[in-house]
Amino acid sequence: MNGIVIAILTQAVLFWGTSIVPMPLNAAEKSDNVDEVSTEIIQKSMKLNPGGLVLLDTQVGNITVNEYEGAEIRVELTIQGTPESIGAFRFTHNYFGNQLTVLGWCENNGTVVQCLKQIEFRVLIPKGAGFSVRVSTKKGDISALISDRVEKIDLATDAGIIRIALPSDYSALLDVSVSEFGTIHTGRKSVLRGPNINVDVDQEHHVKAKLNGGRSLITARSQIGNIFVDFLDVVKRAQS
Numbered sequence: 001m002n003g004i005v006i007a008i009l010t011q012a013v014l015f016w017g018t019s020i021v022p023m024p025l026n027a028a029e030k031s032d033n034v035d036e037v038s039t040e041i042i043q044k045s046m047k048l049n050p051g052g053l054v055l056l057d058t059q060v061g062n063i064t065v066n067e068y069e070g071a072e073i074r075v076e077l078t079i080q081g082t083p084e085s086i087g088a089f090r091f092t093h094n095y096f097g098n099q100l101t102v103l104g105w106c107e108n109n110g111t112v113v114q115c116l117k118q119i120e121f122r123v124l125i126p127k128g129a130g131f132s133v134r135v136s137t138k139k140g141d142i143s144a145l146i147s148d149r150v151e152k153i154d155l156a157t158d159a160g161i162i163r164i165a166l167p168s169d170y171s172a173l174l175d176v177s178v179s180e181f182g183t184i185h186t187g188r189k190s191v192l193r194g195p196n197i198n199v200d201v202d203q204e205h206h207v208k209a210k211l212n213g214g215r216s217l218i219t220a221r222s223q224i225g226n227i228f229v230d231f232l233d234v235v236k237r238a239q240s
Contacts, residue, residue, distance in 0.1 A: 037117060040086060042077040044093055046100050048131065051151060054123060056135040058104035060089075061119030062160070063135045065144040065153070067127045075102055080118040089119065125150070141225075146170070146218075147232075155220040161228070162220045168231040171215035176229065177206045178222045186229040 132152040
């Protein structure tokens with residue numbers, strides 16, 4: 001099982017194995033300049049069997065979900081801020097059965113973390129393995145680009161924008177919703193129409209549709225923010 005590598009601009013490097021013990025991200029050297037900005041990158045790789053579940057839940061931060069040609073689940077965390085604010089962010093990961101769970105949260109009720117410039121999670125899943133992915137953040141945006149089959153993908157943010165990009169021939173049950181503080185943008189007047197698309201709900205705050213047979217399940221929810229669903233042109237993708 002691979003360890004976690006923290007790469008810090010101060011060139012300090014720490015290694016540790018997998019653990020569910022909270023790990024403070026405070027490896028940056030102390031500085032008299034409180035405004036000094038440091039960057040840390042944490043990378044984690046894990047081999048899951050086909051059909052496994054990737055669960056990521058963070059109190060703050062943006063999340064990106066992409067597919068790639070590799071064989072392992074890869075999670076990358078980039079965090080930027082003052083040494084004090086970086087040290088206030090906690091990160092754990094746990095592997096049990098065929099599930100990888102990643103958690104992130106702030107100490108001191110997030111007051112120190114206000115000095116953070118950036119928190120970015122990037123999740124890479126192997127193509128064609130039929131994984132399920134469930135990611136959520138209380139404050140941050142989520143983007144997901146899916147071109148191959150996933151079993152289930154669930155995206156949720158309390159305050160942020162969600163962007164989903166799918167091939168126009170992708171087979172999925174799509175269920176996206178926002179509160180009265182957001183809207184859904186799907187280009188549905190031109191996209192959610194056709195012989196292989198059945199729209200059950202087509203409202204400003206809730207869209208539910210069966211796309212090309214509905215093989216995968218894709219759900220997305222934003223409490224304060226918009227949701228964008230883009231359908232890619234298969235022909236243009238093949239030519240690019």
